[in-house]
Amino acid sequence: MTTAVRPTPELAAEADARFGSIADPVEQALAVLTWAGETFGEDFAITSSMADGLLAHLAGTAIPGVKVVFLDTGYHFAETIGTRDWITSALPITLVDVTPAQTVAEQDAEHGAKLHDRDPDLCCSLRKVQPLARTLAGFAAWGSGVRRDESATRTNTRLVDWDAKRGMVKVNPIAAWTQDDVDAYLERHQVPVNPLFELGYGSIGCAPCTRPVAPGEDPRAGRWAGRNKTECGLHT
Numbered sequence: 349m350t351t352a353v354r355p356t357p358e359l360a361a362e363a364d365a366r367f368g369s370i371a372d373p374v375e376q377a378l379a380v381l382t383w384a385g386e387t388f389g390e391d392f393a394i395t396s397s398m399a400d401g402l403l404a405h406l407a408g409t410a411i412p413g414v415k416v417v418f419l420d421t422g423y424h425f426a427e428t429i430g431t432r433d434w435i436t437s438a439l440p441i442t443l444v445d446v447t448p449a450q451t452v453a454e455q456d457a458e459h460g461a462k463l464h465d466r467d468p469d470l471c472c473s474l475r476k477v478q479p480l481a482r483t484l485a486g487f488a489a490w491g492s493g494v495r496r497d498e499s500a501t502r503t504n505t506r507l508v509d510w511d512a513k514r515g516m517v518k519v520n521p522i523a524a525w526t527q528d529d530v531d532a533y534l535e536r537h538q539v540p541v542n543p544l545f546e547l548g549y550g551s552i553g554c555a556p557c558t559r560p561v562a563p564g565e566d567p568r569a570g571r572w573a574g575r576n577k578t579e580c581g582l583h584t
Contacts, residue, residue, distance in 0.1 A: 353387050355488045355517045357510040363517075364508040373529045377521035378410050380507050384489055384519050385411035393417050393444065394491035395480070398428050399552045400541040401435040402534060403493040406521060408440040417444045417483055417490075421475040422452040423464070423554035431542040438540060446483050448475045464556045468572055475554075481514065489517035495525050498551070499568050 353359070363383060370376035384392045393415035394407050407414045418432055436443045448455070455463060455474060464471040484490050496505050511518040522530070534541055544552050548560030550567030559570040 353488070355388075355515070357512075359387075360506075360508045360510040360517045364506045367507050373522070373525050374406075374533065376507070376524065377406050380519050380521040381407050381410035381414075381491065383508075384491060384517075385414065388487075388489045388517070390415075391486075391488035392490070393484070393487050394493075395419070396432075396435075396493065397552065398424075398432040398435065398542060399493075399545075400431070400530075400534060401439060401539045402530060403491070403522065404435050404439050404441050405533075405537060405539045407491065412440045413442055415444050416441045417446055417480070419476050419479055420445050420447050421554050422448065423475065423556055425542075425544060425552070425555045425558075427542055427544045428552060431540060434540045444483065446479050448479050450474065462556070464554065468557060468575065484514055484516065487516065489519065490514075491519040491521060493522055494520045495530075496523055497526055499566065 363380075367376055367380050367383070370379055392411070394403055395417045396404055398418060404414075404416050407416070416436075420429075432443070432445075435441070450458070455471075459470070460466070463474075490511070494502055494505050496503050505520050505523040507520055507523050509518045509520065533539065542549075542552055549558065549570060550561040550565070551571050552558060553571050557572050559573050561567060561570045
């Protein structure tokens, strides 16, 4: 870590209060990202699931060359990998492709095949949570595309928060955005979008644990369907 600014809960709270008063969603998101880039420099990165290029587009606009962390779990849809490559080639970002400590075959050999069916929490930990923790250990702050309207567990998401688990600042630049805000931005800027959305997917994760959703169903209902699980652990 090289930033001269020490990440603290107080720093996060002050920034959250400052940016919360900005009414325009795009202006608000760009202000949050610009602050993060100016405050933490090379010690700031965003994460992207490659559902679309919205956050990467915003971050690349505010911080050209920004690091974008993608968790290459080994279980992604081909469409997600294609969207990653498309976004990386089209936007002014620096891709940080992160893989788990074990390949899928190595994990199967140790834990048995289809761990995601038997213990999805452990599978998420091994293929998402732990790899992200190792990657973010060298940063002072990170950003995500979490929005308050996505699910009940995200309704209190702050624009700038303190990630106590990792001891760093976390920014959520589009926390206050609605789906209409997202759709308008994607259309206005012709931002790449994962083609799986056109096939009925509302939220896109690993292929074995993601299904399309029915009309009117919660967008995240297709994640770990039939289980008492709504988060992979990255944002909780």
